[in-house]
Amino acid sequence: MKTWMKAAATASAMAAGVVFAAPALAQDGSIYIPNLSYRTGPFAATGTPLMNGQRDYITLLNERDGGLNGAKLVYDECETGYNTEKGVECYEKTKANAVVTQPWSTGITLQVLPKSNVDEIPILAPGYGFSAMADGKVFQWAYNPPSSYWDGASMILNHISDNDLSSLSGKKIALLHLDHPYGKEPIPLFEKLAGEHGFTFLPIPVGLTEMQNQAAQWLQIRRERPDYVIMWGWGAMNAGALTEAAKTKYPMDQFLGIWWSGHDGDLKLIGDQGKGYRSISWSVPNSESSLMQDIKTHVVDAGKSQINQAEGEFDSVFYQRGIMISVILVEGIRAAQEEFDTQTPNAEQVRWGLENIKLDEARLKELGAEGMLVPFSTSCADHTGHGGGWMLEWDGSKFVKVSDIIQPDRSAIEPLEEEKAKEYAEANAPWPVNEECEM
Amino acid sequence: MELLNAIFVKPFADMAAAPDFLLQVLWEGLVGGVLYALIALGFVLIYKSSRIFNFAQGIMVVFAALTLVGLYEMGVPALLALPLTLGVMLLLAISIERVVLRPLVNQPDIILFMATIGITLFLIGLGEIIFGGENKVMITEQLGIPTGSILFEPFGGFVSIEEKDLTAVIGAGILVASLLVFLNKSKIGRAIRALGDDHQAALSVGISLSTIWVIVWFIAGVIALATGIVWGARAGVSFALEVIAYKALPVLMLGGLESVMGAIIGGLAIGILEKLFEIYWGQPLLGGNTEAWFAYVLALMVLLFRPQGLFGERIIERV
Numbered sequence: 001m002k003t004w005m006k007a008a009a010t011a012s013a014m015a016a017g018v019v020f021a022a023p024a025l026a027q028d029g030s031i032y033i034p035n036l037s038y039r040t041g042p043f044a045a046t047g048t049p050l051m052n053g054q055r056d057y058i059t060l061l062n063e064r065d066g067g068l069n070g071a072k073l074v075y076d077e078c079e080t081g082y083n084t085e086k087g088v089e090c091y092e093k094t095k096a097n098a099v100v101t102q103p104w105s106t107g108i109t110l111q112v113l114p115k116s117n118v119d120e121i122p123i124l125a126p127g128y129g130f131s132a133m134a135d136g137k138v139f140q141w142a143y144n145p146p147s148s149y150w151d152g153a154s155m156i157l158n159h160i161s162d163n164d165l166s167s168l169s170g171k172k173i174a175l176l177h178l179d180h181p182y183g184k185e186p187i188p189l190f191e192k193l194a195g196e197h198g199f200t201f202l203p204i205p206v207g208l209t210e211m212q213n214q215a216a217q218w219l220q221i222r223r224e225r226p227d228y229v230i231m232w233g234w235g236a237m238n239a240g241a242l243t244e245a246a247k248t249k250y251p252m253d254q255f256l257g258i259w260w261s262g263h264d265g266d267l268k269l270i271g272d273q274g275k276g277y278r279s280i281s282w283s284v285p286n287s288e289s290s291l292m293q294d295i296k297t298h299v300v301d302a303g304k305s306q307i308n309q310a311e312g313e314f315d316s317v318f319y320q321r322g323i324m325i326s327v328i329l330v331e332g333i334r335a336a337q338e339e340f341d342t343q344t345p346n347a348e349q350v351r352w353g354l355e356n357i358k359l360d361e362a363r364l365k366e367l368g369a370e371g372m373l374v375p376f377s378t379s380c381a382d383h384t385g386h387g388g389g390w391m392l393e394w395d396g397s398k399f400v401k402v403s404d405i406i407q408p409d410r411s412a413i414e415p416l417e418e419e420k421a422k423e424y425a426e427a428n429a430p431w432p433v434n435e436e437c438e439m
Numbered sequence: 440m441e442l443l444n445a446i447f448v449k450p451f452a453d454m455a456a457a458p459d460f461l462l463q464v465l466w467e468g469l470v471g472g473v474l475y476a477l478i479a480l481g482f483v484l485i486y487k488s489s490r491i492f493n494f495a496q497g498i499m500v501v502f503a504a505l506t507l508v509g510l511y512e513m514g515v516p517a518l519l520a521l522p523l524t525l526g527v528m529l530l531l532a533i534s535i536e537r538v539v540l541r542p543l544v545n546q547p548d549i550i551l552f553m554a555t556i557g558i559t560l561f562l563i564g565l566g567e568i569i570f571g572g573e574n575k576v577m578i579t580e581q582l583g584i585p586t587g588s589i590l591f592e593p594f595g596g597f598v599s600i601e602e603k604d605l606t607a608v609i610g611a612g613i614l615v616a617s618l619l620v621f622l623n624k625s626k627i628g629r630a631i632r633a634l635g636d637d638h639q640a641a642l643s644v645g646i647s648l649s650t651i652w653v654i655v656w657f658i659a660g661v662i663a664l665a666t667g668i669v670w671g672a673r674a675g676v677s678f679a680l681e682v683i684a685y686k687a688l689p690v691l692m693l694g695g696l697e698s699v700m701g702a703i704i705g706g707l708a709i710g711i712l713e714k715l716f717e718i719y720w721g722q723p724l725l726g727g728n729t730e731a732w733f734a735y736v737l738a739l740m741v742l743l744f745r746p747q748g749l750f751g752e753r754i755i756e757r758v
Contacts, residue, residue, distance in 0.1 A: 040563060042679035044572030179728050204722075207731035209685050212674040213474075215467040216717040216730060223460060223718075236679030239574055243674050247588070247601060265574050269675045308571055310512075 030072040031333060031344055033058065034094035035102045041081035042211065043235030046263050046318065047104070051077060052307045053322020054102075056299045061330065063298045068330060071343040082235070084108050091115070099350040100124050100329065106182035109133075109142075114428055116141035122351040124332070126325045127152075127259055127282060131185060131413075134384035135421040136355060137434050143354045145328055146376040146387035147282045147408070150416065152258045153186040153230075154408035155280050155389050157193060160228055160256065165409075169198035174226035176217060176233065176241055179205035183232045186258075189416060196412070202226060211237040218244040231257035238266040242274055252276035252394075259283075262392055262399060264316040272396040282374045282389040284401050285320040290368030295323065317392065317399050324373045331357050355380050374405055380437035386410060450719035459596025464718050465711060470604045472710020473611045477666045478687040479694065479702035480615065481659040487635040487697045488655045489540070490548055494555040497684025498562045499660060503528055504667025504676040505570040508578060517581035528660030529653075536652045544648070563678070572678060577671035579603060584672065607669040614665055615703055618658070622699065627654060635697060689734035693741050695751025705749065709734045 035054060038047040058075040061068055078090035087108030091101055100122050103109040109129035116123050123142040125133070131148035133139040147155070161167045175190055177183030187203055194201035202224060204217050214237075221229060229250065233241055238261050245255055253276040262279025286292060292314075299305045300314060307313040336345035336353030345353065358377045364370050376387030391403035425431040454461045478496065485493040506527050510520035539554050579586055585602035592598075622628035633641040634651055642648060670680055690709055694701025713733045721729030747753050 039572050040567055040678060042677070042682050044567075045574035045675075045677045045679070048572040179731070203726070205726065205728040207728045209682050210728070210730050211679055212670060212683065213471060215471065216714055216722075217727070219460075219464060219467060219714075219718055220722050220727065222463075223457075236574070236674060236677055239677075240674040248599070266675075269574065269576050308573060311573055313573075 029070075029344060030074045031068065031099055032074045032076065032097040033100060033102075033329065034076045034078060034090075034098050036080050036087050036090045036094075036104050036108060037077040038080050038082045038104065039077075040079060041083070042208065043082040045265055046235050046238065046260065047082065049263075049265070049307070049313050049316055049318040050322040050325070052305065052313065053319045053324075054326045055322075056295055056305050056307070056319075057323045057326035057330070059299045059304050060295050063302070063304065064294060068333060069337050069343060071337070073330075080104065080108065084111055088112065095119055095121055099333065099345060099347045100354075102325075102329070103129070106130070106185055107180060110181055113139070113142060117432055120351075121347045122354050124329055124354060126328055128182065130420075130424075131189075132417045132420040132424060134382060134386070134417050136379065136381045136383040137437055138421040138425050138431070139383060140432065140434050141351060143332075143378065143383045145357065145378055145383070145385040146359075146374050147389055148384050148386075148413075149185045149232075149258065150189040150413045151384070151386055151408035152280050152389065153189050154193075154413055155406045156230055156256050156258070158409060159278075159280070159391055159403065159406055165193065165197040171227040172200040172202060172224065174202040174204055174221060174224065174229045176204045176206065176214075176221075176229055176231045178211075178232060178234050178237050179207045180234075182234060182260075186232060188420070189413065192416060193412060206233070206237050206241070210240075211235065212240045214240045214244045217241075218248050218250070221250060222248055227254060229255050231255070231261045233257065233261045238263060239269050242266055242270050242277065245277075246270045246273035253278075256280070259321075259389065263318050264399065265311070265318075267394045267399075268397075274394045275396045277394045278402070279392050279394075279399070280389045280406070281317065281321075281392045281399075282387060283317070283321040283324045284372055284390055284392070285315055285317050285399075286369075286372050287315045287320075289370065289372060291323070291372070292320065292368075294368065315398070320372065324369070327367060327369060327373065328357065328359065331359055331363075354378065355383060357385070380434070445724055446720065449723070453719060457596060458594045459592075459598055462593060462598045464714050466598065466600060466604075468711035468714030469707065470608060470710070471714060472707035473608050474666065474669055474683075474706075475686050475690050475710050476615070476703045476706025477611050477662055477669070478684055479690040479706050480618070480699065481662040481666070482687055482691055483694075483697065483699055483702045484618075484631075484655050484662070485659050487699075488631045488651055489551070489634070491540075491551045491555060492548075492696070493659065494552060495558040495562065496659065496663065496687070497681040498559045498566070499528075499531075499663035500667045500670070500684065501676070501678055501680045502531070502562050502566050503660060503664035504577065504671045504680060505566055505575070507664065507668070508575045508671070508676050509570045511578045511581065512575070517578050518583075520578075521582065524664055525661065528664060529657050532653050532656035532660055535656055536649055540652055541649060563681075566678070574675040574677040574679075575671075577668060577676050579668075579672045582668070584668075603669075603672050607672075610665065611669070614662070615699075619699060627651070631655060686734070689738040691748070692735075692738035693748060695748030697752055698748070698750035701748055701750030709737065712737060 037051040058073045078094050080087040080090050082105050084107040088111050091112050098121055102124050103112050106129050109125050125144045129144045131150040133142040133144045134148050190201045231241055255277050257279040259281045262281055267274045313319050332354035333350055335356045336349040340349045355378050360375045374387035376385030378385045388405045388407040390401050392399040393402040481496045485491055507520055507524040510523055511517055584606050587602045589600045630646045630651055690705040694705025713730045716733050717729050
């Protein structure tokens with residue numbers, strides 16, 4: 001009874017916490033890193049391992065190294081449930097002491113974007129958000145390394161066409177996407193490339209309430225017979241699509257996804273039936289790397305992690321991607337510490353750090369994460385880095401790397417980035433633009 | 440002219456040109472409709488007996504399915520996990536009646552509705568703590584549900600029917616038929632209906648409000664478990680199942696909040712019509728995802744002519 005009462009009390013507290021959580025305050029000599037996370041709601045299954053990874057890398061630095069160059073890192077999650085309104089509330093609640101904000105949803109990123117210029121807090125959105133944020137002259141406070149959604153779309157097309165997009169002429173490519181800002185993000189690039197290279201582009205939206213019942217979408221796929229289906233799914237949508245694909249016997253080698261549609265947990269639902277499904281990814285798990293072994297020793301085995309070891313979360317793509325995301329963030333903070341000779345850089349200094357990240361192969365090796373993240377570097381004008389990505393393939397039980405690093409076709413993307421960034425600045429005028437790229 | 444052709448001619452020409460595909464659409468619509476009807480039934484039963492719109496019905500689906508899978512993962516055999524889960528749902532029903540509903544007897548409907556929102560938040564937190572947020576695989580095969588598919592080849596084409604969908608349709612049919620018999624023929628069923636008609640009169644003839652509420656919430660729990668198994672078998676068990684409850688709202692608007700028959704017919708009608716509309720009109724003309732709103736528009740059109748829904752009771756109040 002006592003256990004029940006305790007669970008009941010904790011559950012009530014947790015439920016209340018979603019609404020009333022107070023932000024953790026930065027202490028002297030510490031760096032406050034809020035994360036607008038989601039471990040509840042329809043997207044919890046994919047959000048949880050990523051958040052666990054982010055948390056565990058920060059815990060490792062605090063436990064193993066005593067923080068970052070002597071400064072304790074205060075990692076604080078604010079639960080959004082992937083809900084844009086709650087995300088904005090979380091941003092407002094955590095911004096006072098934050099050196100960075102991590103919105104964790106393209107919808108929330110788009111809402112926070114105009115505020116970043118006013119509040120002067122950098123937005124870090126690794127592998128998500130508005131692709132045109134790559135233009136650092138227009139989006140001075142927003143960063144989406146190491147690859148944007150438009151990069152991802154281009155990489156997938158390069159992969160299926162063997163780097164010859166003209167070979168796609170006459171083919172039909174369907175985009176099965178969440179009907180949400182995230183899912184719609186690659187559409188402008190697909191439309192542009194379809195016009196230029198003569199393939200038919202067919203967007204197929206999946207609504208929030210239809211994520212687990214995609215019969216209509218897959219009936220459309222059966223009728224239209226696309227040569228490829230590219231998935232821009234998240235949360236339960238991935239699992240829903242994969243089970244429908246298996247059910248309708250759509251060839252898995254013609255079914256590919258963006259990096260957020262490559263979650264081990266989703267593929268495990270269909271196991272062998274998912275063999276051949278591919279997902280582009282800018283990170284690759286490697287549990288034997290020295291970084292992961294350190295996390296195992298100092299965090300997981302020490303009982304300081306929240307991962308579900310029984311489900312094999314430690315080895316999963318998403319958990320280790322969460323770790324890489326914190327690696328990117330910490331490298332930005334470290335760069336700011338060194339440049340400004342301070343243990344506790346402020347938000348503006350961290351902004352400088354984020355546009356001076358140099359995560360090349362040598363640095364990744366030094367961190368013990370060689371081959372786990374595409375090498376990239378950011379600059380004042382380039383807030384993405386465009387590091388490219390590997391193609392991962394599901395072998396029935398896990399994802400394996402099946403390609404070298406694939407690069408996006410930047411010549412096709414850059415004009416679109418410039419055009420959309422300009423459109424955004426004009427629509428939100430007066431919007432400060434840093435033409436000279438001076439801080 | 441082209442638009443008129445796309446609305447009034449082409450869809451029907453497409454149906455005639457590929458009748459096997461039309462059959463597949465109808466089957467998928469029927470399966471969806473049965474599932475909507477199941478969720479709506481959970482709402483109707485509770486509303487019928489207590490006038491409470493149970494906001495927690497969606498999370499009860501998640502909680503029941505997670506309990507079943509969670510028990511199995513703890514090493515409990517599937518066929519034992521099933522009755523144990525029913526036991527948990529009974530405990531939940533008793534707890535809700537004792538802790539939440541009993542102290543709120545005679546409070547306005549909106550207070551009781553708000554209390555079910557509280558139950559939802561509590562179950563989300565409790566579920567997260569006990570089971571975590573990961574997507575879990577439904578123990579379909581372990582429960583003896585067949586997972587193959589049956590292929591028909593009518594009209595030179597093909598229609599594929601998943602055995603688990605077929606089982607869901609048959610199982611839901613049996614569940615609904617049993618419920619109808621229970622509500623119409625048993626003493627408790629009559630008591631539930633009596634409470635729905637007039638609380639005061641029912642109490643005056645010795646019907647126990649507390650007992651009936653426990654029974655009704657337990658039946659809603661059984662329906663939630665059945666719904667959770669069926670939906671979970673399609674795309675895993677996670678908190679995403681909760682959003683499926685939203686699909687029941689237009690069913691309730693269409694069928695009427697207090698009508699069991701309305702929930703069944705409303706669910707089937709919406710399931711089939713929304714699929715037909717999406718495939719033959721929504722995707723070609725409107726870019727797809729019309730299922731997000733079609734059912735609501737249909738329900739609103741019905742409400743224009745029958746404000747109480749197709750099968751709802753007409754309430755006449757004298758001034």
